[in-house]
Amino acid sequence: MNGGMIPGGWNFVVAAYSLTAIVLAIYGVSVILRLRAELAKKSEDQ
Amino acid sequence: MSVAASNNRFPALPWILLGLGIVCLAIGSYIGLFVAPPEALMGQVQRIMYVHVPTAWNALLAMTFAFVSALIFLFSSDWKWDARMEAAIEVGVVLAFLLCCQGSIWAKPTWGVWWDWDPRLTTTAVLLFAFLGILALRKFVEDPARRAMWSAVATIIAYADVPIVYYSVRWWNSLHQLQSSPATVSRQFWLPLRMNAFGILFLMTAFIMLRARVGSLRLKHELAPPPGAAEVTA
Numbered sequence: 001m002n003g004g005m006i007p008g009g010w011n012f013v014v015a016a017y018s019l020t021a022i023v024l025a026i027y028g029v030s031v032i033l034r035l036r037a038e039l040a041k042k043s044e045d046q
Numbered sequence: 047m048s049v050a051a052s053n054n055r056f057p058a059l060p061w062i063l064l065g066l067g068i069v070c071l072a073i074g075s076y077i078g079l080f081v082a083p084p085e086a087l088m089g090q091v092q093r094i095m096y097v098h099v100p101t102a103w104n105a106l107l108a109m110t111f112a113f114v115s116a117l118i119f120l121f122s123s124d125w126k127w128d129a130r131m132e133a134a135i136e137v138g139v140v141l142a143f144l145l146c147c148q149g150s151i152w153a154k155p156t157w158g159v160w161w162d163w164d165p166r167l168t169t170t171a172v173l174l175f176a177f178l179g180i181l182a183l184r185k186f187v188e189d190p191a192r193r194a195m196w197s198a199v200a201t202i203i204a205y206a207d208v209p210i211v212y213y214s215v216r217w218w219n220s221l222h223q224l225q226s227s228p229a230t231v232s233r234q235f236w237l238p239l240r241m242n243a244f245g246i247l248f249l250m251t252a253f254i255m256l257r258a259r260v261g262s263l264r265l266k267h268e269l270a271p272p273p274g275a276a277e278v279t280a
Contacts, residue, residue, distance in 0.1 A: 004087055005084070005086065005087055005088070005089040006087070006088050006089045006090075006091050006155055006156065007089065008089075008090070008155075009088075009089055009090040009091035009155050010090050012091055012094065012151050012152070012154065012155050013079070013090055013091065013093045013094055015151050016094040016097060016098065016147075016148045016151045016152065017075060017079070017094075017097060019144070019147055019148065019151070020097045020101070020144060020148065023140065023143070023144050023147075024140075024144075024249060027137075027140045027253065028064070028249070028253065031253055031256045031257050031260065032256065034257075034260045035256055035259060035260050035263075038259075038260050038263035038264060039263070041263070041267070042263055042266075042267075045267075
């Protein structure tokens with residue numbers, strides 16, 4: 001008996017945290033790369 | 047002041063916020079995963095709350111900032127607000143996508159299904175696709191003035207769904223639980239919740255600032271007179 005508590009569940013927790021970290025990291029890197037590309041274009045224009 | 051310069055008044059600030067956000071998220075997640083006790087009924091699965099709820103708060107906050115930017119753009123025609131609106135919509139879409147995925151992962155062990163057409167989930171999905179549609183609209187319209195005007199109006203219309211998402215659990219019979227308050231959440235639970243909320247808030251602000259800078263640089267390029275135009279008019 002577990003007193004009504006949902007047993008286990010660590011795999012779901014790990015999946016949620018990993019997904020959050022991966023999505024935020026990929027988005028962050030994409031923004032930084034786009035900024036670098038725009039700054040490079042700006043310095044080329046000048 | 048040029049469009050690009052106006053969204054780069056504090057160049058170091060986004061990087062400071064990025065660092066602060068990562069530190070807050072690391073500490074909050076450590077407490078949420080290893081220090082906070084399991085919840086009485088949901089057990090370990092409840093730990094998903096420490097990333098799911100802060101993501102929800104910040105997704106709605108990003109969309110609120112997009113709505114405010116759209117209003118200011120329509121009243122002022124100041125291009126920097128168009129870049130800020132675009133940045134806030136994009137970050138809001140990323141957070142709303144993450145929100146739906148985290149919710150789905152939490153739903154499986156607690157409700158027994160990955161997805162349910164429950165009022166909270168349905169209105170959140172509508173919000174995600176409405177703002178995704180605005181980003182698609184911005185990709186298809188080449189004229190910057192039309193693009194800014196149409197997407198500002200669309201943002202104001204799409205934002206009507208934000209209060210519906212928030213109050214859906216109160217207005218309709220929903221599988222999703224009601225909003226908690228500090229009075230109903232134990233201190234052991236709200237510490238990691240708040241740490242992660244500030245962590246995602248700092249990250250979201252940094253992303254919006256950096257993305258607005260990208261948008262401003264693109265706009266500056268688009269709005270610049272074509273080469274040789276000055277010679278023709280002269």
